Amino acid sequence: MIVKGVLRSEDAQKMVAEGVDCIWVSNHSGRQFEAGPAVIDQLPIIREAVGTDMPLIYDSGVAWGLDIMRALAKGADFVMVGRAFQYAVAAFGARGVDHLVHILKADIEANMSQLGAENLDNLAEHLLKSG
Incomplete structure (x- = not known):
C-alpha cells in the first residue's frame, strides 16, 4: 500500500508502524492552499523520521x-x-515522452558534471549546503 499526500514526520512514522509499503511525500492541495509547508523542505525531515528502509516517492512542481x-x-x-509529461504528450503526442526523457536525462548529466557528482548516490554531498 502506498499512502500519498504525507507532509508530517509524525504521520509518516505512524504509517510505517501500520505497515504501509511506501510513502508518497506530496502536497495535494498546493494549488488550493499555499500556506502548507514546502514539500521539498519536508522530504528530508520525513526521510530522517522513517529511516532508509521505507521507500519515499516525491512530487511537487518537478519540471x-x-x-x-x-x-x-x-x-x-x-x-x-x-x-511535464502531460505537456510533452500534448505538444508532440507519443514522441513527446521520448523527447522529455531525453531533455531530463541531458539536464541531469549536465548538472552532475558541473557539480562533479559521479553518480546519483553522492548527489547530497555535491548539491546540498553543509554546515
Whole structure:
C-alpha cells in the first residue's frame, strides 16, 4: 500500500508502524492552499523520521532534471514528473515522452558534471549546503 499526500514526520512514522509499503511525500492541495509547508523542505525531515528502509516517492512542481536531483539528494527514492509529461504528450503526442526523457536525462548529466557528482548516490554531498 502506498499512502500519498504525507507532509508530517509524525504521520509518516505512524504509517510505517501500520505497515504501509511506501510513502508518497506530496502536497495535494498546493494549488488550493499555499500556506502548507514546502514539500521539498519536508522530504528530508520525513526521510530522517522513517529511516532508509521505507521507500519515499516525491512530487511537487518537478519540471527539470535539477528538480529531480534535489529530491533524490534530500531523500527521495522515486521522483514523479507528472505535469511535464502531460505537456510533452500534448505538444508532440507519443514522441513527446521520448523527447522529455531525453531533455531530463541531458539536464541531469549536465548538472552532475558541473557539480562533479559521479553518480546519483553522492548527489547530497555535491548539491546540498553543509554546515
